[in-house]
Amino acid sequence: MPTRITGGEWRGRVLRVPEGLSTRPTASRVREALFDVLGQDCSGMRVADLYAGSGAVGFEALSRGAESVAFVETARSALDVLRANAAALSARVRVDAVDAVRWAADPAFRGAFDLVFVDPPFAKEFPAGADWLPLLAPGGTLVVQHPSRGSFAWPVPPARVRKYGESSLAFWSAPASGGAKV
Secondary structure, three states: OOEEOOOOOOOOOEEOOOOOOOOOOOOHHHHHHHHHHHOOOOOOOEEEEEOOOOOHHHHHHHHOOOOEEEEEOOOHHHHHHHHHHHHHOOOOOEEEOOOHHHHHOOHHHOOOEEEEEEOOOOOOOOOOOOOOHHHEEEEEEEEEEEEOOOOOOOOOOOOEEEEEOOEEEEEEEOOOOOOOEO
């Protein structure tokens, strides 16, 4: 089933997705719901899409006006598709082939993003030691997609969780003065 961008200037454009079961593209209804919560206009936003896969969420943000997207992914097949999608859309993006937890620990990225979207593989254990909150710029939002079933030991409880079938989105916001808000 093709993955299509659901809004913005590239609405309806088809994105390639990696073959096999190792990567699970974020469903279009979950992406639509995400941008309903965040607002349809992403103008000027700096976005990080961690465990990016095909890059559907990051490209969705670009289509809606985001200034830049940093994609972080380690799977070779996903990296190839991600780069092909960027080329097809003529999108200038940053693609880092590195573990998302290690990437997030780099001090260069502290406070750098208005939106951080994290979608670790559902089949694996939730990333231990992951702390994505410091990546947020003042007023930024962290969203973690996770299986609706199961419980998670969040370092800071999310401000809200929304369920969409098998997937749930957990949200955190950084106040305008910085730091995580619950």
